[in-house]
Amino acid sequence: MTAPAPEGALPFGIEIQVETGGWTGAGMPDLDALASRAASAAASIVEMATVPGSEVSMLFCDDATIRDLNNRFRGKDKATNVLSFPGDEPPEDGSVRPVGPLIGDIALAFETIRRESSELGIPFDDHLTHLIVHGLLHLFGYDHIFDEDAAVMEPLETRILATLGIADPYASATFAMDQ
Template sequence: MSAMTAPAAERTLPFEIAIQVEADDWTGAGMPDLDALAARAASATTAIVALETVPGSEVSLLFCNDATIRDLNNRFRGKDKATNVLSFPGDEPSEGPMGPLIGDIALAFETICRESSELGIPFDDHLTHLIVHGLLHLFGYDHIFDEDAAVMEPLETRILATLGIADPYASATFAMDQ
């Protein structure tokens, strides 16, 4: 999969974003507008990664808690622990456009809060990074092997830079759960 910048006229999202908020913490005082933050992250991602989709395509975001993401991580990855983000690709990839179900992304409030505090970065920036990270997984990118990470991580950094967010991989303390 190659990354390229889409012309400005084509920067409308090639998919809808469906948001489900399962944990009340996501709607508390001081929390970001999740619709706006997700749209901003998706727009920046698709401005760099050209993505062809079928009409009516969708990405769903589940804003949950650690208990829910731990259950998902255990059921689908065999890891009985909470994590910050999980991505579940939808329809089987083909040679043509993606969709209509591009996939689902789950984000865990407590883990993201803790990590942003430990890393000393704004919560909104960390959440944006994790949405971009999740989207790239749905688009076929990975970081399990070093050669894949060498493609995905600089791409994330480039996307985040367009949003004014610092390189999350510049810190030796940050590593995505594999």
């Protein structure tokens, strides 16, 4: 069991799958490095108790794929920026126990993230980093459906992103995560 991770250490591995060409090519970030950096920042602040050899899977896909996933698993027939699928349910009593070995899956949609970053006037890499952090927090039991939960999760995201030099994504009333 590890929690929280020392600076720069990850208490889990990251398996990356790139499904669509939009994520590759000139001007695109190194997804392995960006995901590791986001996960390391989150793990340095948030208690992420994992069993040895645990892993998070990240799917970098397009809007069509994420729309299908959103429809099948959430009953919402539309594209969204990020979806998280925990590998294990957190204990109902609120206690912390190690998760793993499959912590969960995160899917990220290229077109939606690109469009949102443009509309918000923020760098693509910063928005993508935020959404990876957001997805990881979901895997570790955080949520934002209810105001009380959002009051915990959103400041935590902001604090993690600040360690990476990324501005508070919730400072603008324009940005709201899809419920």
